[in-house]
Amino acid sequence: MPQTITSSQGTSSMVYDETGQRVRRTTSTGSTYYLNQYLELNAAGMTRSYWAGDQLIARRGPTGNISYLLQDRLHSTRVVTDDSGAVTGRYDYEPYGGQNPGNLADGTSQLCRANAATMTAA
Numbered sequence: 001m002p003q004t005i006t007s008s009q010g011t012s013s014m015v016y017d018e019t020g021q022r023v024r025r026t027t028s029t030g031s032t033y034y035l036n037q038y039l040e041l042n043a044a045g046m047t048r049s050y051w052a053g054d055q056l057i058a059r060r061g062p063t064g065n066i067s068y069l070l071q072d073r074l075h076s077t078r079v080v081t082d083d084s085g086a087v088t089g090r091y092d093y094e095p096y097g098g099q100n101p102g103n104l105a106d107g108t109s110q111l112c113r114a115n116a117a118t119m120t121a122a
Contacts, residue, residue: 015024045062080089092100
């Protein structure tokens with residue numbers, strides 16, 4: 001598991017527990033604590049994730065806004081909608097899970113990608 005990831009957006013440092021689950025991610029903008037698969041905490045507040053089995057279906061942000069994540073058969077997030085059903089994001093992927101540069105990004109903090117071992121930050 002990577003301890004540090006560097007991209008054009010900066011460097012992220014990860015901390016994992018004894019079972020290999022990520023418990024903290026730190027970037028230049030602050031830290032996010034992953035309390036379990038349902039809850040994350042950062043300076044903005046608590047974000048709750050809603051799952052149906054192993055499929056992430058929705059997220060409620062610190063302000064109470066809900067995003068619904070619609071996935072393809074490989075569980076890669078393709079469309080994100082708000083609580084009224086309006087499309088707020090669309091995602092296409094390159095081979096091996098890289099995001100297509102023409103995506104309409106919505107700021108969803110986590111996307112499920114079929115070729116990634118775990119959910120990755122957008």
